[in-house]
Amino acid sequence: MTPGWLLRGVRLYGEAPVDLLIKDGVIAEVGSGLRAHGADVFDVGGLVALPGLVDLHTHLREPGREDAETVTSGSRAAALGGFTAVHAMANTDPVADTAGVVEQVWRLGRETGLVDVAPVGAVTVGLGGSQLAELGAMADSAARVRMFSDDGHCVSDPALMRRALEYVKAFGGVIAQHAEEHRLTEGAQMNEGVHSARLGLTGWPAAAEEAIIARDVLLAEHVGSRLHVCHVSTAGSVELLRWAKGRGVDVTAEVTPHHLLLTDELAATYDPVYKVNPPLRTACDVEALRAGLADGTIDAVATDHAPHAVEDKECEWGAARPGMLGLQQALSIVQLTMVDTGRLDWRGVADRMSARPARIGGTVRDGHGGDLVAGAPANLLLLDPAVTSVVDPAELASRSRNTPYAGRELPGRVVATFLRGVPTVLDGKAQA
């Protein structure tokens, strides 16, 4: 057991400085003028402490595409971004549609030990959209899967979606839907609008996302199930969610950092680093997403961290794979778009990036998403919100380099991350 850590002058949620003592994996004491009791003293004057972040949507690529990311490299990126838990999406090769695969991913996460890796199980066998995977077996496995998603693919068949929503109630599961009416997005390359018209790239209409969300909230209401909507990207989706929540439908939703910041005019470069699914939308959509996150219509920020090998991005736009890195810059983007604009305070950030995602994905059971109070598991991060830095893709911990923020100056730096009292990041460096 380590002697513990005494953080002197730390600003919990950006509030007045106090001391915080970490011992035996928990927050032992919070107060002023605390004694070290043999713990290492860390004079953090002015740093902001937040509960460890929880990502509902990460692609770790292992097994199958270890050239793009591994559980280890992705865990490192996550820890550096201030995360203590990530949900690993199921679209690996083989697909995470059996107890065996989810246990493998879960075990790899434990061996790395930088973040808790909570595997997401596929809804359908092989993400094929036609037959339910053994959801119960994955729930009962060592990985204790509670979130299921065919992410990358929409569960299109409405009858199958209904059954999935119903079935997971037996073990408190949730279906996380990638909302995309695929008949409306055949060959789609970018948001359908003024820019796609000019660039000659096939459009991905907002209605293709909204139609599925509308259908699914009605299904969830009908069968009394819990629905989570992945990477909401349009103003219309926010409106539908607001309507559904107003009716009392048990629906939650996430937004990605890139949809909070970037817009579809970036496609004019034809650089596929800006190609992502759902695509970057308009400035109006960005505004609606920020408003939705601020008022709680959107529950969580989730990265959709999607590493891709160089050859899958250094090519024609149409040939490139969709997706962008997100773990290491997520908190900076949220600071830039939500905190520095006055739309969320740090407690709000903790709610949207830790508390609510931990409840949605079920990692509350592992001590994530709790408040920074005495007795709570010591899952937290220390942030210096005052510094800015320019994103250099070569310095990222991910095996891949497909960040859309290269060369951008972003605020905030994660100085340290603690997982159950053990530093996974210290002085901005990963500890494994």
Next chain:
Amino acid sequence: MKHLLSAADLDREAATLVLDTAAQMDAALAGREVKKLPTLRGRTVVNLFYEDSTRTRISFELAAKRLSADVITFSAKGSSVSKGESLKDTALTLEAMGADAVVVRHSMSGAPHRLAQWVRGSVVNAGDGTHEHPTQALLDAFTMRARLGRLEGLRVTIVGDVLHSRVARSNVLLLSTLGAEVTVVAPPTLLPVGVDAWPVEVSFDLDQSLPKADVVMMLRVQRERMSASYFPSPREYSRRYGLDATRMAMLAEHAIVMHPGPMNRGMEIAAEVADSVRSTIVEQVSNGLSVRMAVLYLLLGGAEVAA
């Protein structure tokens, strides 16, 4: 100007210079026994064609040869391209061979933009996906100017599959730069969402826009679009949007009919229209040669034209 990727790369002055230079090319070659100018001697032009296009490929090849450049043609079939080599690796290979200009035709929008980031030489877009085809727009403008004497204030109606047409996109940009008034006419299914931001008038009714047009440009419409429900049948399409003799009679006396080819006779254009005196279809092909000579000459900064 380093590259020609989009018709939007040309302001009014630059576009006019290309058209004037093309006219000079014509004049310089007229009456010569040997149809060759020495201006690009020792320069290398690579034609990189990922998509079959006999017409455009031959036109560029001949244009470069008439300027005495060394010309190499890479086509998707029978080269490393068909073995799955990436665009970037192909670009680096061309770079290593010392290509001064790369003329690229590709089925994916934006491929020439990517190429331009990877090679030092000039890149000419010879048609990319459903995006643009700037030299086609230049040759069309050249043809209009030659036939009608001006471009400023000219009323041009572009008819057909605007949604999938790179010819339409480049023409809209270039013609509006040059002061023409453009109307696009198509069934609503074949117009892009977002067309309202274009500097054009939009109409669904061909008959209404014909009497006032100085130029009617018919776009190729693939019959296969029917299967994706863009229109119910080729017959209905041609009834509502095809240019036949009856419709041609509605045109002003001076009005011309253009088509970028290849034509679907009986679909978007009737044979008697294609073969009429109003039709500039054959002239467009020969003007294409002069315009492409002008583009290569201006990009590669060859020696004086008037030798």
